[in-house]
Amino acid sequence: MHEGSSALALVLGGDAALYAIVALSLVVSVSATLLAAVVGLPLGALLALVRFPGRTFIVVIVNAFMGLPPVVVGLAVYLLLSRSGPLGTLGLLFTPKAMVIAQALLVMPILAALTRQTIEDLWAEYRDELTAMRIGPLARVMTLLWDARFSLTTTMLAGFGRAAAEVGTVMIVGGNIDGFTRTMTTAIALETSKGDLPLALGLGLILISLIVLVNAAAWGVRRAGEIRAG
């Protein structure tokens, strides 16, 4: 009970350190989701629309990677970015950029797999009309992505949720450095282990509130769009 009221005081009191952690978490997760979307959405559309040798194998792999263990992704990115790794010279390890890369790798298969399913279903519906209209391959992809925009909003949210709630990956590649790479989830893990429950609880409250708020806003946008576009 005491921890709860202390947590609320921290949140409502506008604690600067706490809100710096919140801001960094948001920047990292939103950036990672957008970066993953740049690759995941076109990849999903490609897998939905183009038949090529090895496509089924890639679809299975992408689907399987939706359940990638975050710590394994963290380890792989750590090895890539570590001083002795192939990308070590970039000096990205233990920076927010490394966290963005790791989270993007985690989120990308989710976006690709869900996009593939959405676009494949829509293509089954649109195939005859678009073929009869002589719509070319690139225009088809753009049309399907646009017409599936409301479903893809939900897909993006699923990706953002995965990124925002993730702890293992950012802990490994970010290092949980105070004031530099500490996010809400890594801070919650650390503060809980230290016994500082009010801060952990406060961050937990903010994290859940943010996810609910983002989802509510996206739901509102989707609903308004559906009413307008049918």
Next chain:
Amino acid sequence: MRPPVSDLPLVFEDVSALVRDVTLVNGISLQVDAGAPTVLVGPNGAGKSTLIRLAMGLVAPTSGRITWGGRAETDGQRRAMVFQRPVMLRRSVAGNIGYALHAAGIARAARRERVADLLAQAGLAHLTARPARRLSGGEQQRLALARALARDPEVLFLDEPTASLDPAATKAVEDILRAIAQSGVKLVMATHDLGQARRLAGEIVFMLRGSVGEQSGAERFFTAPATPEGAAFIRGDLVI
């Protein structure tokens, strides 16, 4: 300005189509010329829809040859099709037409006026901003017609365009089809509705079991069919 090269006559030369080992049409030879509407009639499974889908390139022939104005390959830009259950894009009524105009290569500046013309022709001018998927079945079919006309087609294929509509909506669609035919667009339509065939057809192609049973002027087909199966079909007998 040089007139565009015509896609007519449309000629099927001994065309067959198999899909998953099922023969849909079998050795069809047929010529469709410019002029009054050609209506494909016949029982379910006769191959009417397949013939249209072959012409539009939605089904590939297994054997035989299809030519357009004597050419085997054309860009197909002046052909359009309306389906029995048209799919409305997730846009407004005007957005659906605008999309088709853009696909047909119409410049943005000319689109607004053309959208208005086409919607007026389809009797949908009062529904411009409404989401297309919220229209009634008859309105959707009229929008599909307007969308097809956005391509300025020389040939318009229609696959049972009024099969899902009530009589009032059917009449509205037929009125538009008559106006389209009078403007010089060649209509090629599949229907199971003999009344509709009588009302609209200049020429009848009677199909049976994936083949052409007979092809003749509409009046002649309905008064003196050349085949016993055609006569039975007109009488309303079961033709298998």
